[in-house]
Amino acid sequence: MSNNLLNVPLKQSKPINLGQELTEVIKSQFFQPASNFENDLQQLTNLRDSITEISNGSIATTTSIDQLFEYYSLLKIIDSKFPKDSIEFSWYITLYNSPIGPIGMRSFKYEELNIIFQIGAIYSQLALSESRHLDEGLKKSCQYFQISAGCFQLIKTLVTQINSNPNSHIEFPGDLQNSTTLCLIELMLAQAQETIWQKAINSETTKDSIIARLSLQTSQYYEEALKYAKLSDYIKLEWINHITVKYYHFLAAAHYRSSIVALDSFQYGEQVAHLRIASNAINQALKYKKYVNNFVIEDLLGLFEIVKTKLRTSEKDNDLIYLKLVPKENDLKPIIGVSMVKPIELEKFQEVPSNDKLFKDLLPYVIIHFAQAMRERQDDYIKDKIFEPIQALDHIITKFLNERNLPASIDALQQPENIPDAIINHSREIMNSGGIKIIENLLKDIARLSSQCNHLVSECQNRIDMDRHEDQMLREKQGTSRWNRANTEKSASVLIAKIKRMNEYLEQAKNGDDVIINRFYEIRGVLEVYMGGFASLNKYIPNSNYIKLDKNIAIIVTDLRDLLSQITSLRTNRQKFLQSIEIKSRDNNILPKLIDEYKRNKKQLYDDQGNFKPTKFELIYEDHIKLFNPELSYINTTKQDQQSLESQIDSTNKNFVQEYTTNINSTLRKRQDSLQNLDTAYIKYNEIITNLDEGLKFYNDFISKGHNVLNECQEFLNKRRIESRDLEIEIQRNYQLQQEEQQIASNNNLTQSVPLVSPRSQKSNVWDPNSNIKFG
Missing domain, CATH: 1.25.40.280 (alix/aip1 like domains)
Structure with missing residues (x-):
């Protein structure tokens, strides 16, 4: 040896215990009894135990290799049939x-x-x-x-x-x-x-x-x-x-x-x-x-x-x-x-093992995978078609009322000393969500992620710059005629374009971040009032003298208050509706339908090469998603109800403003402005939180995709370095061949001199090159 x-x-x-581990996976994720696969599970357990016993202390044999290859083959099967992170x-x-x-x-x-x-x-x-x-x-x-x-x-x-x-x-x-x-x-x-x-x-x-x-x-x-x-x-x-x-x-x-x-x-x-x-x-x-x-x-x-x-x-x-x-x-x-x-x-x-060798009757995980994918599609569908439209309607009505100083204008009249319940609820909501601190933390996270993104782009650019520098050095060393490969601008044109777009995205994101920061500082003082609770609000909102309203304006205020109550009821009903949608979505799982289809038409779900065809499942999904058609009609109904209320509120509020200006005094105006500032700050606070969440998602997605670009840049640089090495070797080889040809041509034209003493005739006690002893 x-x-x-x-x-x-x-x-x-x-x-x-590989068999026991897979047993738990089958029970929890495949909805089948693991006892149906007892022999397969035991085979895997025994084989895995045997390959772990192969150690450095044992003599290497081809039998050990055969065991490893058998286990490797079975691993490919369970890799194709079980979730990738099962064990x-x-x-x-x-x-x-x-x-x-x-x-x-x-x-x-x-x-x-x-x-x-x-x-x-x-x-x-x-x-x-x-x-x-x-x-x-x-x-x-x-x-x-x-x-x-x-x-x-x-x-x-x-x-x-x-x-x-x-x-x-x-x-x-x-x-x-x-x-x-x-x-x-x-x-x-x-x-x-x-x-x-x-x-x-x-x-x-x-x-x-x-x-x-x-x-x-x-x-x-x-x-x-x-x-x-x-x-x-x-x-x-x-x-x-x-x-x-x-x-x-x-x-x-x-x-x-x-x-x-x-x-x-x-x-x-x-x-x-x-x-x-x-x-x-x-x-x-x-x-x-x-x-x-x-x-x-x-x-x-x-x-x-x-x-x-x-x-x-x-x-x-x-x-x-x-x-x-x-x-x-x-x-x-x-x-x-x-x-x-x-x-x-x-x-x-490279051998492809037969799928029937193990877990022949196990429901293919591709079915489970498609069920999960379709469940995600269902969730996205409900989010896009139901949740987001409802949220958009709520945002529209909130903005609509704020533009008309409602309910601040009528609260100032009807409650000249008390703090309106809506303001108190806003204060509690802001404090419970984190208030100023949560915005400051999110802004720090945004700044940190933004820095990481910029560093990522810089690293991508560094790889391109390194190749440009190395290519230029070699081009100058070898000469343009011999260094006959494309330059960096041409070879990395796709990557250079990607890096340019990445820089543009980050510049746009930075502008957006600056806008959010400015909005935050605009309302920071009012948010501090909210964070102070009842005492702070009471101090911020000035009291006004009670004004006896004439009959006309009293009727208008009553009508406005009734319309605002209807808006509140509309929003409450929407929240209940969304809760019912969540329950309905959770209770209607598509997996049983896919399993039934698989059992009915198993052969038709695979092509001639054994690849799964998802087209049949698409038809099942399209039929399944129709379950939520009644909910889609609700969106149109509640939208029409809101538009009708907006029209009535707009008309009534115009009458109120016309009558109100004749009755308002300075203390009432100050109270109204304070209440309006609080309402506006609340709306902007929620918008800032939403924008910051979207910013975090943007930067995290950017980092994920940016790392892919960085890997591409690194692979490009590695590939170009290998190309450089090979090209240098080729140039050197061609140069050597040229020198040899010149030497041969030169030798043919010169008379070689004969040495005075032949090296083989020298008598010496040193080692003979023809000896059988060889070390070199």
Whole structure:
């Protein structure tokens, strides 16, 4: 068994009785007896128990993998048939020095990702269990490492898909996030590539130039693994040091092999240069030997001795015999790595299990889901068609009366000393709802959310600006002719437009916030009166002298008071009506109708591919919603009643105003103005509360959608960076090919000089390059 490579430790799970958990879900949400599925529930319980018993202390076997795949297949079935958050699964993170957790999440996807992780971990252990002394063992080990990389690649893909879904609010633990999974992918590929390298050096026929390319690619895989390891909080120091040593080791091995190629080509200066680079790389590796396995350090020291001896000899020979210029590292012909590995995703992950394998007779949760969705539609329908129209009518009549100074004008006449009951009720309502404090708190929440939204937009813009800056730098470095990809403005045009619209929305929202703040400060003084209760109101409202009204105005006031009473009765009836609607809506559940339809026409509800067709349910919903047609007619009736009362009030109030002006005195006018100010402040208070609630909803929605845009910007930046890297590699490769072609053409036109002494004829006590002992 190999001891100089790493395997991924298996995760640990907190045991649960999966069958019992699902039993409770079936009882509470599916309206079916769980006893009908006793065998399925027991099978899941046993299988889940068996996979939690797989541990790092046990020997990795294909039997364990078979169990995990069977459970993974069944998980897909229950994921499709049960609510996504039915059960909480808890797992420990085991990559770090000591287990972290348990971390619980109510998500079948979380369980699936951890099972994939377990499969990847076992394949990494199987890879280490193969013999590295036989070609067959190296071949199997390489394949297992690539399969392990494929598992972690699948985790990365699935997590990215879930995170990109705007309706998803799942935040997976760090060992399932990109920085960690990318590290594991690159580490597994590095170790797979290392087995290819091992096979190559075991073969005496493999050219040193090929081994150099294999070594460099191995080093590059370790370099990528190291980069992501440093970004992750879950890769321990021992692994980081191990990966660092491996990165430098194979970089040194690549240059050591290139030095042999240079020697064979009589390029003595290049030979010395490659050996110096190899020596420096080994010295760097030795700085990180702490906590690294002794087998890894022994391999490194073996290479170190060879490179040190060979460098000393080559420098001496070049100084005394060949006198060739030793080029700088940047002037050397680059070593082009050659990758022989890639992540392998097993077909088993893509197999679609039969839905009849488990819970065959369970009512599909899609029925429950549609019932919930239609219930929400029913609630929205009642809100849009009934509740909001009623509220709008109440708002209209309130505003209508306030514009006519009612009931303040007649209260001032009829109650020259007492505080009107309506004002007292307003005071109680404002105090109970929070008064000034609730507005101030809401304004603070608005300011906080607004700041978050602006920061979110700024972060989006930063991603675009970073790409613009990086693209411009690379464009200047490589030249416009070679840097032939679209600029940021063109590539990110859709995102730039989105960010512009986001800024516009926030500017409009800020203007709206300012208007609300100004309205609040306009009525703040009157609200303080309300908050003071009876004593404060009594002090604020001046008394007036009693005025004996003549017969005409007394009749008008009586008529007005009667009309206002009718308005009050109208509003009271509406509140009772809305309460009855809530009861009716609650008592009329659409789910039984959907279940009946499913049982009657089960086959017709699915298409040829087995996908559910909701069209039949739409017809049932349309018929169901007709239950509320009688209530819709009430809206028209109460609207007509209100319009009739408004007309009568308007006419009567005009007569009152005409008579009233002849009877009013200064004290009465002051009392009326005070009462009117209180009525107006009450109306504006309710409007401000409503506007602030709408503002909170706007900012919360903005943050939710803004995070999606931020993710898009981050993905765009990542994609562009990958493009940049690939394009730079392509440009460098083309440049190298061009240089090689020029060198070949130049060599064809020059006579090569023969060295005075052949390097192979030198007698030396140093290590012979043709020896069977190979460390690099």
